[in-house]
Amino acid sequence: MSGNDFIALSPLLLLTGSSVLIMLLIALKLSHRNIQLSSLLLFILAFFSLFYEPDVSPHHIEPLLVVDRFAVFIMGLIIFSGLVVNILSYIYFEEKEEGPKEYYVLLFLCTLGACVLATSKHFISLFLGLEILTVGLYALIAYLKARHHNIEAGIKYLVLAAFSSAFLLFGMALIYLQTGSMEFSIIGRSLHSLPSLPPLFLTGLGMMLVGVGFKLAVVPFHMWTADVYQGAPTPVTSFIATVSKGGVIAVLLRFFIVIDGFRFSPLMLMLMSIAIASMIVGNLLALQQKNVKRILAYSSIAHLGYLLVALIPGSVMSIQAVSFYLAAYFITILTAFGIMTILSTKENDAEDIESYKALFWKHPLLACIFSAALLSLAGIPLTAGFVGKFFILAASLQAGFWMIAFVLVIGSVIGLYYYLRIISKMFSGRGGVPRKEQRSHPVFYLVSVIVLSLLTLFIIWFGVYPSGLIYFVDYFRLNM
Amino acid sequence: MILTYLIGILMGGGLLALLLGQWNKSLPKWIALGTVSIGFMLLVSFWIDQSHGVNIFLSETWMAEYRHDWIPAFGISFHLALDGLSLLLLVLTFFLGILAVLCSWNEVKERVGFYHFNLLWILAGISGVFIAMDLFLFYFFWEVMLIPMYFLIGIWGSEKREYAAYKFFIFTQASGLLMLLAILGIYFIHGSNTGNYTFNYFELLGTTISPDTAFWLMLGFMIAFVVKLPLVPFHSWLPDAHSEAPTAGSLILAGLLLKTGAYGILRFVLPLFPEAAQSVASWAMLLGVIGIIYGAILAYSQTDLKRLIAYTSVSHMGFVILGIFAFNELALQGVIMQLVTHAISTGALFIMAGMLKERLHTRDVRLMGGLWTQMPQMGGTAMLLAMASLGLPGLGNFIAEFLILLGAFKANVWLTVLATCGLIFSAIYSLWLIQQVFLGPKKTPDSVQDFSWREIILMASLILSIIWLGLYPQPVINTARPMINKLEKLFVNQSTNNKHVNNLHSTICIEHASSTASFSNTIKLV
Incomplete structure (x- = not known):
């Protein structure tokens, strides 16, 4: 060496x-x-x-x-x-x-x-x-x-x-x-x-x-x-x-x-059916969950399906799309789980959807960060998740894969329901004066919140002005 | 530049309201009022400048443009442009924006900062939709207005607000995603035809698409717009969202959000896919007529005041679809008048419903009655608004519906006859509404207050504008004309089986019609 x-x-x-x-x-x-x-x-x-x-x-x-x-x-x-x-x-x-x-x-x-x-x-x-x-x-x-x-x-x-x-x-x-x-x-x-x-x-x-x-x-x-x-x-x-x-x-x-596995149709058929099944099943199973961790688990199945959709065309754009989506997904999911970590107490993890009730009135900042992350997962504009999804759709339509693009759209509409459910839970139940809780580790709490806020800024920054990240993703592209 | 300023002030004002709202409860209201008023004054002075300018009758339809690269890798630019149609709708947006701030002056008591943030961002999204000339940017703004609206309904709405917010969001988002697919479709088709991958509206205009593909792409756009409009099978989100939203939310929903659907059809569906649009024209007109009648019947059978008004919107929007797909200048001018006048009259009715709810704490029509004796001012106003809604000559809605029916008659006689029946239904529900709420025996024991000064100003501005539009609609018609003429030319050239419609002739026609209308109105008023 x-x-x-x-x-x-x-x-x-x-x-x-x-x-x-x-x-x-x-x-x-x-x-x-x-x-x-x-x-x-x-x-x-x-x-x-x-x-x-x-x-x-x-x-x-x-x-x-x-x-x-x-x-x-x-x-x-x-x-x-x-x-x-x-x-x-x-x-x-x-x-x-x-x-x-x-x-x-x-x-x-x-x-x-x-x-x-x-x-x-x-x-x-x-x-x-x-x-x-x-x-x-x-x-x-x-x-x-x-x-x-x-x-x-x-x-x-x-x-x-x-x-x-x-x-x-x-x-x-x-x-x-x-x-x-x-x-x-x-x-x-x-x-x-x-x-x-x-x-x-x-x-x-x-x-x-x-x-x-x-x-x-x-x-x-x-x-x-x-x-x-x-x-x-x-x-x-x-x-x-x-x-x-x-x-x-x-x-x-x-x-x-x-x-160069993209030219073998049986292989692509396998990947396509896995992707379609993941998008549909993941999103459907998440609908009825009451545990936020489980919701995110099923949503991750769907998101991996989206990633496979990006991968399937095997074009230059699809490599960019995979990289972009991975970056956006990483930031978003870290933010979401970060909020759950911060809200967890000694005895219980904050995983029951009921524990997010009226969070917006108690901790406005945390609720806004969590909403931004969830909206990004749902792929709503102004967030990185949207540009990622757009990238994936563009990659698959460029290669003419209309069917899986359509399934992706259906999947994200279903997905919207459970993300919104968490968000509306946070906004429900009005009133309530914010309680002053005694934090046992104020410095680390502050650091964690700052990190999460920075991640949120990234989510919004990449959603509003993705050019930088697109350039970056292109520069670090896998050579074909 | 004025275009970026307009969006910039709204977004900036929203952020400012959010930040300052932490300290002071009343500051956000003033900030919101200030930003919207500044925007409104900017726009109106711009409009006056333009109408004194030389070229309003000339072929140049674009009055202002701004372009800046946004995501060059995809050929996406931050491209705004303004023509007559956009200008009218923008003025409307800011006008109703001021009223929205005013009408929630006392209604909202908690999270005032966040409320006004949402309000201003909805307005920013709507303004963006009206002036975006890049398809990606258009989609972007299309979605930007959704999230704050979702919060507005979901947080400050009434009892069933969460359900309504959900339904609203999922309906519009699902249809919006289909539009995104269609946008990408036309992007790649244009790109592979010319090698120039761009989302620029002006470059995409001339794209040659095979008829089959064009049909599907057109449907993708169309579905997003008719859900917003809403056309009848897609309307079920509307009554819930309208009735659960806070007053300002209902005002913006009815006055502006629905208009984005019609705007989208006029701006994108017709110019991008003229043949495909013609192939579905008769179906669309049929659905429009069904909407007119169905909406009116359902409106009559409601007991919830806001739901009733919501269904009248369904009925009135049926006229819009009918007019758009008649493809002639008369009808299209009528459509634009309808967009403006419906926004004002229905918006005013929603504000009124909000005021009634503030006083009586109910929206149930059956619990109201005999309010005229206690609130003569409100009663009189309501009477006038109901008359506007049923299309009484002298008020703006009459001009709009009359022009649409005139135009549609040229395109399809029988459907127009059916649509005209809608006017009778609208008279029935409007009068029934007045009778239930303001006439008859008194049902509420305690006394209620009549208008306050703030409310008088609110209502007076609305009533004056609806009367102005009824008596002298010419400025609106002139402003929209260049854009309408362009659209019409597209279809005159397209259609071989249609009789050749003389442009000049229809122009004369319209002036004739409107002057006759205003003349007859003047006589009636005298």
Whole structure:
């Protein structure tokens, strides 16, 4: 490995080193606050190391990894989300008094796994990254062991993720059998001359899609989502919703681009039916939920469906659309779960929709932030979510996919209902003087609120003036 | 530049009201009143300048334009332009905006800042819709007016406000998304034809689209507009939203939001898809007539005062559709008159309903009666407004409906005959309303107050404008004429089977009609 390789890998190395360092700091019996602050610092360091990436893209670290602009973009999103989750976690875990320190080690490991996914160009690194991510998540989901739901969710995730990993491995093996390689580009080259997919390859790819589908929680592999979202501690839920999905989407996109999978109609048919089913089922199942975490879980199924719609055309615009939508979705979902985290109390997470009643009269600022996030998820203009959805619609109409664009529209109309339900709950029940509550951690509370306000500003900024982000997304585009 | 200022002041004023509303309860009202009045004065002085200018009868239809790149990657620009139609509707927007602020002066007591923020942002969205000449920007403003309206109904409405707010939002949003699909469709078709990907209205105008595609794209636009208008099968959001909204909300809904639908058809559907529009013309006219009659019958059977007025809107908007799809100058002039006069007369009725509710704490017509003796001023005003609504000559609505019927008669005789029956129905429900509320035995024991000074000013301005429009509609007709002529030419050139309609002839006709009308009105008044 040359010096340049080290520079290119510096974010990954920093994340790895951070987890070890935090472990050592825990051994020194530092306080929770110090651990939190140092991990925050390390996250910031990892984030800024991305700016020193050599711009001669793409940089291959043979045979496993490639660091190109797209990878840098996705890593940036992932590390940024890790950073936000880290900030929001302090109050949440401090109140629970269950030895919250090791949490930060796991957070670094999971972020590392997702980053490896974003840079991988080989089945081995794909699998390694995925396993680092999921094994960390098992522990994170079940972290609050005194709570009934947490353990249940952890076990559920463990069983299903292990199950899907098996599928993934078997699929990889079949593809290896067919092509003799596990590297994306060589697989792509061996497919290059073929007019249609060989059956063995198709089977392998199908099994891989099952594995990936489980991680992405798209229909019909979505059963675990609601329970895990509900059971996991709220900051972890936001982590699952953003980081783990973003990494997987990135590697999926890279794989499809490299093997040029868009020209094989059975493959596209599979993706299309998954996308359509996810949009419809996700939105329909969310309608009757009374738990905000579950609503967001089902809505995430629908949103992953939207992302697949963006991915299906496989054009330049669709790569931009995926990147844009991911960025918008990350910011939005972090904001939404951030509000839930702040509102959670020692005993209960703020997950029942009733607990949002009259929030607007009690905490106007938090209610406005939450409304902005929900409107962005619903795709209403003035928010980033709208431009993202517009981008997706444009990408799919450009390629002539009218049908799935239409389903997307229907899906978002259904989706509107449950987002509005939360919003109207916040505005219902008038009067009520704002109570002055005693905050146990005023400084961190303030910091969290400031972070969430900044995210909201981003949501609105990208909704009103998206040119900057569009330029950015284009610059960091995956080369075809 | 005046166009950006107009939207800018509204949005800025809204933010200011929101921020200052934290400290002071009455400041937001004054800020809102100030911003809307400044905008109104700017516009009126602009209008007067224009009408004294040289070129109002010439072919140049655009009076002001502003363009700035917004999202160049997609060919989206911040492009505003103003012609006669937009100008009229903008003046209307700001006029009703002032009244909306005034009529909620005492009604709103909590979250005053946020209330006025919403109010001003709705007005900003509506103004944007009327002047946006970029299809993306148009969609953007189209949606911008929804969210504050949703809050206005959902927070300050009456008992069933949440349900009404939902229904309103989902109906309009769903139809709006279909329009977005259609907008993207025409964007890509134009782009692949010419290689120039743009949302600019003027460049998209000449797009050649195959008839099948054009039909579907036209439907996408049409559905968004007829839901807003509303045309009969899509009207069910309207009575709920109107009756649950606070007074200012109902005023804006009836006076302005419905007009955006008609404006959209005139501005986008007809010029972008002339052939496709012609192919559905007879169906649209039929639905319009059904709307006229159905709305009137339902209005008669309501007991809730605001619902009753809401259904009269359905009936009156039926005339709009009938007129638009008659495709001739008379009818189109009538449509524009109808947009203006309906906004004023129905808006005034909603304000009146709000005042009654403030005094009696009910909207149920059955609980009212004999109010004239206690409130002669309000009774007289209501009488005049009801007369306007039923189309009494001398008041603006008569000119509008008369012109529409004249124009529609040329296009389709039998439907026009049916539509004329609608006038009889409207006389029935209007008179019934007056009889129930103001005449007959007195049902409320305690005494109620007549108009206050604020209310007198409110109502006087509305009544004066409706009488002015009835006696001297010429300024409105002149202002809209260049745009109407352009539209008509589109269809005269298009239609081969239609008899060639002489432009000059119809112009003379219209002046004749209006002068006859005003003449006969003057006689009646004397």
